[in-house]
Amino acid sequence: MTNTIAEMAAAWDPARFEEARYQWWEERGYFQPRIDHEQQPFVVIMPPPNVTGQLHLGHALTASVEDALVRWHRMRGDPTLWLPGTDHAGIATQYVVENHLASQGIDRREIGRQKFLEHVWEWVREYGGAIQNQHRRLGASCDWTRERFTLDEGPSRAVRATFVNLYESGRIYRGERMINWCPTDHTALSDLETEYEDAAGKLWHINYPYTDGSGRHVTVATTRPETYLGDTAVAVNTNDPRFADAIGLTVRLPFIDREIPIIGDDYVDMEFGTGALKVTPAHDQNDFEIGQRHGLEAIEVIAADGTLNENAGPFAGLERFAARQSIVSELEAAGFLERTEEYQNRVGRCYRCQTIIEPRLSIQWFVDIAPLAERAAEAVRDGRIRIVPERFTGTYLNWMDGIRDWCISRQLWWGHRIPAWFCGECDGDRLQIILGEAITGPDGQPLWEATYSQLREIGLTPEEIVARADRVNADKDATPIVAVDGPSACPECGPAALLQDPDVLDTWFSSGLWPHSTLGWPDDAEDYRYFHPTSVLETGYDILFFWVARMIMMGLENTGDVPFRTVYLHGLVRDAQRQKMSKTRGNVIDPLESIAEYGTDALRMALTIATTPGNDLALTPGRMEAGRNFANKLWNAARFVARSVETSGAAVGGEMPEPSHREDRWIVSRLNGVTAHVNQLLEDFQLGQAEQVIRDFLWDEFADWYIELAKVRIRNGDTAPVAYLVGALEQSVRLLHPFMPFVTEEIWQSLVARAPGLARGVESIMVSAYPQADVGDADRASEAEVGDVINVVRAIRNARAEGNVEHSRMIEVFVDADTRSRQAIDDSREAIGTLARVSSLRVLEEDDERPDPASVMTAILDGVTVMAPLAGLVDADAERARLTKELEETQGRLTGLEQRLGNEGFRSKAPAHVVAKEEERLAESRQRVERIEEQLARLG
């Protein structure tokens, strides 16, 4: 695409290439793995974003990291699958669509389940494509032909199969338990979906008079006075002397005049409040458990919509917080309120809509999770699954340890409907049927709901009941019939009226199956056989419990194997002020806007370079600018390289020839060192570090030095460097490609266009081989020698800058070097001349006369002394002061080294190579001190 220099504009322009290039890759089928049973595949399943959502920077980070891993493995030759997908996101989506409809004056309850679901599907069709487009813009090389949606037939059947298996083995059960209820969403939530936060509240002390006529009362302390209407006991600690005589007595609840007992239960903390605890079994988990122990009745007073129900007597119909106000003032007016304290407590909120959760007793489906958790913990403990970074292993195991049963039913419409049916003929009295439209009841009045049995008595046939039923509420003793594809008959009574449970499953239930349900399980699918277990599961640490832990539990249960080998947890992306990004804060950055401004490669680099797993990242505009600037720098370096191929006419082949020139040996050696290092870092999941190493090599060594050194030789007609300019750049962009796919591809194409041998038979960098190297190949001599040349150039530049020598003025330089550097400096004299603007460079021999120290600026490096006579610019006093300071520093270092090496402990205990290194440094420092002293002596 970019075959001429003219086409390679002076600046990297992502907009010009990205979209076309993505399509070009996709058309060639690069995103699809080949199935090769001789090879171990590399598989990543993408965390499915909300199908109707917009990608935020967290997703962009996910995509950047996963794409880097995937592209790296693909280039290594592994059959590589990155499977994308989306999640139906039960509550979130239903909530959004419901609000949308409400804004049009439509109430979902009025239009009914079927109509509502049609609206949601329409919504999905309308907004569902955004995610895929955004991933394409991010350059994500995922296999769109295998894209899955949680509500697709395959994953849906996997959900039902899992439910049935767990039910049949007794690990899914239906029962009446205390659950977290969201009065806004009208559904149960799991413990994880309830977020607790501290809130300023009050502790009300309420008097309950004894019924013995003594006129005495017991005082209870509560943060939720409105629940007193549902109290069925007051509990005290059996060891509490204050209440020793009270147990067994009864008290009377104000206004509603219910008589309730005082019971003894050691759950009660004598230190807290008054030592007497009001017990509301229907609206508090602990109270429920106390109630169970003592056989107390659970009286519900707060209804599903958060208003007080008929059991609330005079307060019925009030909203729960309005009721609290009202009850407190009534109690106070009637003298039942002893006192009020300020109190900090924790309130649970719905993680989607922030409504305060109401603990509520209801019939739900649960997973008996402890046995699954035990196996899931074991898989991590024994190393079958590795978590990166490792510290999350403890968090994970701790969570598994104290896990409670998982409430999986949701009173929503959008999601996987629970595959459980109830038989009207068997459980007629236990099934409350809510009708889609009213029928005429026996009394001539419209009838909206009735038990199945009652409807039969009216004369409806089973078929008619099924057809008219909008939903069924089965009581806790009803017997569900659970089947993957829906039962056609009741096992007890044959063909009958079967009514499906109205609830859907927790979204995370289906997400928990994602690694195997997307690959075809429970069928014996080829993808499943080949690609499962997957390799790496990459996601944010914030959904370790929600998702990762559940995938491990469900994966082990369903497949008998771990779902993935490695869990890589990235940190959260925050804004420049380290605030969490959220819609309500209004600080979300749209990845597409960043891409438009800086380019995809720049955004990806900003999100990943020099980051470390599990640590949060504040994404600043500066990081993105740095990414853009690097892409541009690289692009321009490539322009120079391309140009040098054309103008030199050098024939460049596929492999770099064995280098003979020191500078060429140096860059090849450094390239190999970087290649080996990068591979090692990638193996160890240190992606950010690997990226940093590549960037530093390309900018600080290749562009800043090798290109500049090569220019000098090329100018003199030496075409040898061209092969290394091309070869080193080509190999470097291959190293970088997983991180910055677009700019590296364009550069690679431009290089291949000029040196077709580089392609090595492939059409794209994406499918070229990832570079490998052996650290043992390093050319230490050339690295040291070119290092000396670079240091000399730097020293001269430094002297020029300090002496304020005008750029246009060429200067003379004398160099006194030891044998190691002398030849290298002599050989590179022209380069030094050009790069440091030196007109004449003299490498001094043993008996050559040194220039007058009073008129030179001197830089003393390891093994090299650089002297720049700057007539009229050198202040002998200043020079003396500078050298004296340097002498002090060097001597200080020398003293340290002498002490260390004089220490017997160091000599005997430190590894030999460390000792040798220190000795080398000692010798260098000594020599340097000598030379500084000598120079000072000559200065007088």
Place this chain on the structure above:
RNA sequence: GGGCGGUUAGCUCAGUUGGUUAGAGCGCAGCGUUGACAUCGCUGAGGUCAGAGGUUCAAAUCCUCUAUCGCCCACCA
């Protein structure tokens, strides 16, 4: 109440089995448009690695404590 993490240059962050004089980007100061690149080049300033103690020949790195910010988990009304 338990547990985890951060604290390194003005800002954002690297620094993985303890081993040269602790690094980068941005910012800052000075200089610089000769054909790869001003989205750039050159030079430089800037850090007692939160604090204290300990282990060690050697500590930003390991241990203990403290401070501070943040996160996770937990049934105290």
